[in-house]
Amino acid sequence: MKKNSKQNSRWMHGKFKCNGYRMTKAREAILDILANTKDHLSAEDIYLAIHKFYPNIGLTTVYRNLEMLVNIGIVVKFDFGEGRSKYELSDHYSEKGHHHHLVCKECYKVIDYSDFMKDELNFLKNTENGLSQKYNFEIRDHLIQFFGICESCRK
Amino acid sequence: MKKNSKQNSRWMHGKFKCNGYRMTKAREAILDILANTKDHLSAEDIYLAIHKFYPNIGLTTVYRNLEMLVNIGIVVKFDFGEGRSKYELSDHYSEKGHHHHLVCKECYKVIDYSDFMKDELNFLKNTENGLSQKYNFEIRDHLIQFFGICESCRK
C-alpha cells in the first residue's frame, strides 16, 4: 500500500466513529487504493489491488464497504455503461475536486474534466432552484456526463 | 395494444429497412408500448405489457430488440440506480421532446422535466465546444440528472 496510509486512517477515524462504524483494515485499504489512483475502479479492481497486500480480504467485504462508504458520502459510485459500477473518492475527499466525465462509447475510457465549472455553477444554480421549486423536489446531487468517441477510437 | 399501432409501424418501417432490419411483430409491439406510456420501463415491464397481447413473444426477444432500437437511436436506455435499465423513446421520437430527469434516491421515482432548456443549451454549447477541443473528444450525447428526495418521500 502507499505511503500515506497512516494519515488516511487518521482523518477517516472520526468520520467513521460518529456514524457508528469501526475502522478496519479493509476500509483503510480501500480508501488507500482509491486515494492513490486517478482511475475509476470496479469493486473487483479494488479487491485485486488489495489482495496483494491483504490476501485474506474478500470481494464480499469490498462490496460491503464500498456501499457503506458511498452511503456516508466518502465514495461515489458511477455507471458508465459497462455493466459494472466504478468507484472514486468523492469530490470533497479527492485531489481532483469537483469534476465530471467524458465517456467513450467505444472503449469506455473515462476522462475527468473540471473545466468551465463557472459556467456549470451558473447554469445549475438557476436550474436547480427552478426545478426544486416547480416539482417540490429536494435536489441533493447532479450528474453530468458527455458520451462520445475518444481520440484513439476515432483513428 | 393502442390505437396508433398502424402509424407507428409505418414510420418505423423505413428506418428499419435502411438499416437492414425487418419489421416484426415484436418490434412493432415494443414501440407501441413505449409510444403509449409516460413511464420509464424496464425490459421486463415491456415484456409483461406485450405478453397480454402476444403471449408467445419472449423476454429474450424484448432484450434483443431494445438493444437494436437503442443502437439505431430510436430508444434510450437509462440507469437510475435501481439495478436494472429503464427504456424510453428517444427525444426525437417522443412527444416529450428533449428532457432530463429528477430521480428520487429514496423511491426511485423519476420526473421528466424540460424546463430551462434555453439555459442548458447555452451552457452546453460553450462547454461541449471547449471540452471536445481540449480533450480531442467527439461529443455525441450528454446526460444530465438530478438526484434527491421527492415530495412524498420527504413527508
Next chain:
DNA sequence: TTGATAATGATAATCATTTTCAATTAAGGA
C-alpha cells in the same frame, strides 16, 4: 482484559442480461 456488537469471509443465492442453437418468419424476386 472483557463484553457487546460490528465486521468478516466462504459459500450459496439472486437476478438482470446474454449466449446458444434449432426452428420460424419477413421480404424481395421469380
Next chain:
DNA sequence: TCCTTAATTGAAAATGATTATCATTATCAA
C-alpha cells in the same frame, strides 16, 4: 403466389455482477 435466404425468434442454459447467509473474528469503550 411461391421460393430462397438471411434475419429473427423462443426456450433453455450460461454468465457475471452483486447480495444474502451464517458461523467466526475483530474492534473498541468501559
